[in-house]
């Protein structure tokens with residue numbers, strides 16, 4: 391079991407330019423926003439530790455329930471593709487009359503190495519899709535072990551995907567950045583426990599784009615080893631969000647136990663089972679109970695039956711925003727002069743009738759304190775913040791483009807994290 395590690399990695403800012411169309415100016419303008427350069431640290435994905443190392447452990451295949459393909463398969467697909475390109479090149483050379491220069495290998499021209507009946511087919515547009523998609527499903531990284539809610543969110547977002555467990559959020563990001571996975575699914579907020587702050591910080595540190603969201607009803611169970619009764623328990627372990635979501639119910643159940651935070655809910659169940667802990671229960675899903683051979687002592691122990699966690703899906707490339715379906719856009723901004731900018735920014739959306747669905751502030755890690763000196767009174771030490779805002783409009787919507795052009799005038803830093811379809815699935819809290 392791994393404890394949640396403090397974040398690592400250097401942050402560097404660089405400018406990128408988002409083309410926008412400004413209604414006011416009636417011609418295309420450029421919206422310059424800041425983008426965070428991430429630190430790729432392949433060594434952080436420890437390949438010896440099963441949940442850590444995405445390429446080497448069991449993945450969940452939502453299409454067939456089988457074990458997923460290894461990175462080797464993907465690499466061989468790349469090799470096949472490379473050989474196609476090479477052969478294509480050879481064919482081109484032949485047709486352009488350059489065969490005079492062909493070198494002899496064992497007395498044959500190198501073209502003879504490809505049997506005539508087995509000539510490679512020309513590359514098509516489908517061959518140019520990202521490497522892991524060649525002949526396989528979408529690979530979706532999530533934090534946790536099988537049975538975690540994040541795994542269920544991956545399955546909801548991409549029903550036929552191959553879900554890849556990662557033991558840290560950081561690893562899930564890197565798995566996509568290093569092309570081991572195509573998407574990452576990341577919890578960002580829960581209706582009871584609130585925001586998952588670490589993930590807001592990671593969204594900024596990395597360069598991935600939000601391409602979708604899913605809202606997952608979270609139904610917690612109290613799990614213990616077979617034969618263990620509530621009276622035997624003196625400890626309950628789970629993900630900190632799960633502990634927070636069940637806080638009142640645990641007390642109501644009369645459980646006078648210590649509560650300990652671990653990396654994920656299913657990992658807690660796995661840990662209790664693997665160590666045969668008869669004094670410890672885990673808060674996790676019914677699927678985790680099944681996977682790790684645990685008994686359900688209490689079902690539905692979240693403090694509110696409509697307990698929902700919102701996840702975002704991340705990809706290396708943004709999607710093309712649309713206006714024919716409900717879209718959300720997520721941005722993050724800051725200003726050198728502190729929080730006074732907030733009212734102006736919010737009014738840019740209000741004037742255009744754009745609803746905000748979320749606002750979150752986080753410490754501005756690059757410049758956490760701003761000193762304002764007054765020789766008569768002393769020095770004020772203001773905390774500096776980054777503001778994360780989600781609003782209900784697509785970046786293809788001219789209102790959103792104009793709002794952001796205005797926001798850019800008030801802010802010293804602005805980044806669009808993504809513009810993506812809203813989760814509009816029918817409401818069914820008790821699953």
Ligand SMILES: O=C(O)C(=O)C[C@]1(C(=O)O)C=C[C@@H](O)C=C1
Pocket residue numbers: 533534537538539540541577580586608629631632653654655656699
């Ligand atoms: O531990 C898990 O099972 C997770 O998927 C993580 C997580 C979270 O980070 O909020 C996801 C959903 C629930 O809110 C509880 C935990």
